[in-house]
Amino acid sequence: MESIWNKQTRIPGRNPLPGNLDTEIAVIGAGLAGILTAFYLAREGKEVLVLEASATGMGQTSGTTAKITSQHNLIYHSLLANRGMDMMKLYAESNQAAIQEYKRLIKDRRIQCHFQKRPAFLYTMEQPNAIHMEAIAARQAGIPASEVIDTQLPFTVKRALRFDSQASFHPLEFLEAISSSLTIFEHTPVLSVKGHAVITPYGNVTAEKIVFACHYPFPLIPGYYFARMYQERSYVLALSGAPDLEGMYLGIDPDGLSLRPAGSMLLVGGQSHRTGIPKPHAYESLASSACHLFPQASIACKWSAQDCITLDSLPYIGRFSRRNPHWFAATGFGKWGMTLSMVSALLLTDLICHGSSPWEHLYSPLRFPGISALPRLAGHMAESARGLVKGLFPGVMRCPHMGCKLSWNEAESTWDCPCHGSRFDSSGKLITGPSQTSCRCHKLIP
Numbered sequence: 279m280e281s282i283w284n285k286q287t288r289i290p291g292r293n294p295l296p297g298n299l300d301t302e303i304a305v306i307g308a309g310l311a312g313i314l315t316a317f318y319l320a321r322e323g324k325e326v327l328v329l330e331a332s333a334t335g336m337g338q339t340s341g342t343t344a345k346i347t348s349q350h351n352l353i354y355h356s357l358l359a360n361r362g363m364d365m366m367k368l369y370a371e372s373n374q375a376a377i378q379e380y381k382r383l384i385k386d387r388r389i390q391c392h393f394q395k396r397p398a399f400l401y402t403m404e405q406p407n408a409i410h411m412e413a414i415a416a417r418q419a420g421i422p423a424s425e426v427i428d429t430q431l432p433f434t435v436k437r438a439l440r441f442d443s444q445a446s447f448h449p450l451e452f453l454e455a456i457s458s459s460l461t462i463f464e465h466t467p468v469l470s471v472k473g474h475a476v477i478t479p480y481g482n483v484t485a486e487k488i489v490f491a492c493h494y495p496f497p498l499i500p501g502y503y504f505a506r507m508y509q510e511r512s513y514v515l516a517l518s519g520a521p522d523l524e525g526m527y528l529g530i531d532p533d534g535l536s537l538r539p540a541g542s543m544l545l546v547g548g549q550s551h552r553t554g555i556p557k558p559h560a561y562e563s564l565a566s567s568a569c570h571l572f573p574q575a576s577i578a579c580k581w582s583a584q585d586c587i588t589l590d591s592l593p594y595i596g597r598f599s600r601r602n603p604h605w606f607a608a609t610g611f612g613k614w615g616m617t618l619s620m621v622s623a624l625l626l627t628d629l630i631c632h633g634s635s636p637w638e639h640l641y642s643p644l645r646f647p648g649i650s651a652l653p654r655l656a657g658h659m660a661e662s663a664r665g666l667v668k669g670l671f672p673g674v675m676r677c678p679h680m681g682c683k684l685s686w687n688e689a690e691s692t693w694d695c696p697c698h699g700s701r702f703d704s705s706g707k708l709i710t711g712p713s714q715t716s717c718r719c720h721k722l723i724p
Contacts, residue, residue: 279690281340281581282516282540287336287450294347297481301327303630304476304485306468309339309361310449310616311608312491313457314623320460322631328460329478331467331492335453337710338493341583342616343514343538343545346380347444347524348373349398350614352408352530354415360590360639360650363418368640369592370419376620377445384452391451397525398444399429404531406437414438431537432571438527446526446538449616471497472477474604487630489606490598491622494586494699496679496712500599501643504680504712507588507610507700508658511549513560513689514583515568520544520575535567541712543578552661553584554696558688570650582690584699584710586610589651590656595622595642596629606630607643662697669714679713693717 308330316326348370348529357366384393402409409425416423457664465479471490476483490496495503526538529548536547545569549560552670563579568575588594590609595618598605606629608622621637626633639645660719662682675684675693682697692709701709706717 280583281343281514281577282543282579283344283429283448283450284336284340285579286708287448287454287547288455289450290453291333292462292464295329295466295480295483298483299481300484301325302485303327303487303489304329304483305489305491306460306471306476307337307490307492308334308457308464309337309491309493309619310335310453311611311619311622312489313453313460314619315489315491315608315626316460318623318627319630324631326461327483328462329466329476329483330462330464330467333464334457334462335450337350338584338615339449339453341514342449343536343582343583344449345444345446345538346377346616346617347398347441347526347614348377348421348617349400349439349441349444349528350612350617351400351528351551352412354419354421355408356591357410357649358415358418360648362385364491365420365640366415368637370416370421372625372637372640373617374421375624376617377443379620379624380445380447383456384447387455389452389455391448392453392498393445393447393452395443395445396538398441399426399438399525399527400530401429401431401435401438401527402530403433403436403535404655408530409433409437409439413499416441425722430521430525431527431529432521440525440702444526446540447616467714468492468496471605478540487604489608489626491608492582492711493609494710494712495598495607496714498594498680500538500601501607503594503607503609505658505696506594506647506663507586508661510587511553511557511560511584511694512547512583512613513564514545514547515561515564515580516540517544517568517572517575518542518576518578519544543625544572544575547583552696553699553701554694555661556685556687556689559690583699585613585615587612588647588673588697589654591643593618593622595625595641596635596643598643600644604690621686665697673718677713678715678717679711684717
């Protein structure tokens with residue numbers, strides 16, 4: 279199940295690490311966050327290399343719906359209530375800056391990546407007051423947001439919130455262009471990091487500074503990221519023959535859909551659930567909704583995505599932990615990885631090259647998530663504890679990361695970890711971390 283981005287673009291491959299190397303900065307992960315960070319650091323004159331377990335852009339970047347937007351569900355009202363006006367304004371400023379930087383970079387470098395300016399909408403059929411409160415907060419944050427009733431959607435909404443000057447693009451075409459001048463070693467999984475040493479099967483990289491841009495940081499200690507976020511899966515259909523939409527849409531109601539045009543196709547996404555908590559008929563349910571809304575359309579392809587969800591819905595971008603001041607992290611982007619990848623690159627470049635960033639306190643991995651995050655923390659810890667306890671029983675499939683019992687994902691024929699989101703194919707081969715190794719089992723299909 280390949281995304282349309284994979285079907286349309288193949289980024290030229292790179293060789294694995296040839297042996298031991300020294301560098302100024304090592305970036306772990308060649309997705310959009312890692313490549314953008316390496317790109318801006320290199321532009322500052324830093325010696326940078328990137329290590330990638332698979333191939334450039336073939337992780338979470340290839341599964342995105344590729345929206346570049348500062349409209350991240352009901353984030354502004356939540357930030358205003360829980361972090362205050364100043365932090366809310368910083369969030370708006372950083373994400374608006376990321377959109378503008380994409381526009382500038384694509385224009386200056388003449389990157390052909392189907393970049394298109396579009397409005398973005400939140401819509402509801404159940405919660406008009408939530409949209410109204412988000413609109414008030416967004417305008418206070420400095421975003422010219424407007425409430426509307428009429429949309430291009432094939433159903434009536436009670437209220438929608440419009441952000442203008444947002445965008446969409448082809449993520450792999452963009453990634454191919456900006457990665458071309460970088461030093462990247464593919465098919466080089468990082469097994470562990472000890473101090474300044476990045477350990478791989480093909481040699482060690484010694485670096486003054488290390489950036490974890492590998493979707494989910496795999497060290498257990500320090501950082502304790504396994505206790506501070508979990509992963510969710512969601513599903514996407516590419517429809518051919520559907521009506522053309524001008525804007526991008528996200529429903530805030532339970533099982534609300536995400537819709538956005540992509541050339542001659544329409545992308546319809548939804549059916550989110552915690553990784554490892556099976557949702558066997560996710561594709562069928564999504565296809566049923568799409569068929570009802572667009573009966574004249576047909577499904578051209580389908581794929582899934584995986585997102586890291588933090589306790590307070592803000593990503594962790596900055597210093598990895600107090601114990602390791604030369605380690606940095608960019609993770610926990612939720613559903614907004616394209617915009618927040620650029621935010622990460624700009625923030626980390628400022629932090630590494632100049633010692634500070636105006637956005638560092640908002641996104642700092644060292645922050646306390648606040649009282650409002652406690653229910654999500656309790657739920658995450660309960661699921662993790664349940665998986666760990668089940669993993670103690672003999673004869674079950676365990677995740678190599680921390681020993682949680684794996685669940686069979688019937689929709690995708692994979693083994694998924696409900697604790698922290700590692701995934702394995704039916705033969706036990708690692709698909710995505712935080713686990714760094716495959717399952718050593720002889721018979722895995724249930």
